[in-house]
Amino acid sequence: MSTTLAKSDATVDYAARLEHVSKSFSGPGGQQLVLDDISIDVAPGEFVTLLGASGCGKSTLLNLVAGLDRPTAGAITTDGRPALMFQEHALFPWLTAGKNIELALKLRQVPKPERRGKAEELLELVRLKGAYDKRVHELSGGMRQRVAMARALAQESSLLLMDEPFAALDAITRDVLHDELTRIWQETGLSVLFVTHNVREAVRLAQRVILLSSRPGRVAREWTVDIPQPRRIEDAPVAELSLDITEVLRGEIRRHGQH
């Protein structure tokens, strides 16, 4: 079975369920297995990070969950169409910041008179009040990602997928955006599936960290993060857990050099 079902029953106890998901691409050397038998449940309101080195198929997995691609085997169930944020802001440069958000609302059939107000609200949520009329190129990298976040939130999906959204930002901006994301997650009760290769980022943000092995991507290990929010990336417990996870991640990577 290889179907992506949209579930309508809101009482189910997960925001996304991946059951035995595999994905292969046809490459030069025949079929290449990228994801192998992955099963993950994301609970409503849960923050999960997917961690892995290059070649673990993190982005492929997010594409599957987002419905941009279909799994070769297994099933993915989500509550409606998830929102997706990319490493690049992917804002449309022909629209202002506000109009980018309004386009998301318009595509959801939100009536015109309500759009402006909602867009302003969302901009205020990401602390960009007054940026409505700004062009994308007039905003800094951090501001662009916050507008992208507001646009993703405009989809009012219960699940937010994030594909290394802060990887291209400088350290200070990334820190601030971690605080923002935590705040917004707590305020909105969203479920978040966050992909990264940055161990500390994973630990800083998540309730649960899932480590994927590489080539093919499999669930290697899973950690529950009990450190209370707000956390900082420099906090001792964050650093400690990061060290443990990094050790396991290094072991995973090392296996690939032993041929």
Place this chain on the structure above:
Amino acid sequence: MASTDTTQSVRSDAGSVEAGLDALESGVVGRTPLRQTLTGKILPPVVAIAVILAVWTLLYPVVDNPTKLPSPAAVGDAFKTAWLRGDLLGYIWTSVSRGLLGFAFAVLIGTPLGLLVARVKFVRAAIGPILSGLQSLPSVAWVPPAVIWLGLNNSMMYAVILLGAVPSIANGLVAGVDQVPPLFLRAGRTLGATGVRGIRYVTLPAALPGYVAGLKQGWAFSWRSLMAAEIIANYPDLGVGLGQLLENARTAADMAMVFEAILLILFVGIAIDLLIFSPLERRVLRNRGLLVKS
């Protein structure tokens, strides 16, 4: 929650750091001062024209043959006479109205054609190469067959304009669509812009810079094609446009009038570009932050 106090302090801290970062990283964009516009944009072409006039004035006595090189004053007189007779604007309007109407038709045909070539693989494989090849075919080549098919009339001139401009417009749109970053399409799809809505809200606006470049070139081709057609389709009932003016001047061996006609053709071409297409292009590029200030 037990840690409300710390949550609050982290919150306001993040907010103020963020506000500081936003202020630091947003550039200040000012307007170019008038003086700089004058010395940078207006002065150079004025100097160029003055130099050309000076060379012309010096050359005139050297050539010493008004049937080959008229004096600047004689050409000025030709303009003046046409103006005083009230014909000058008529010549211009005859050609410009034909050119713009033909161009409008070319847009109506070239746009869907370009979209078809860009989006349908079979159509692209079938006529894509022909369409780009047609761009290098001088549009004068279409005048003889158009005269045979349609006769010496206005339809023939519109046909020549279409054959000249449609490939440019269609190709511009194809290039524009090809250059749309795949990321925009993916982002659009996750927002729900699929199928026709994807074309309407993502592909077309993203392809606009290429399309506008195609329109600009399409106008240049329209204008050239029209002049070629007017020179050949010189028939009094069709009205006197700039091409006919040039041809009439040649048959009358009136070199001052030939210069007048050529200068008018040049000026109208430049004026339409400066008044319509360049501002349109600049606007599209500036909105996207693609216009680099030099």
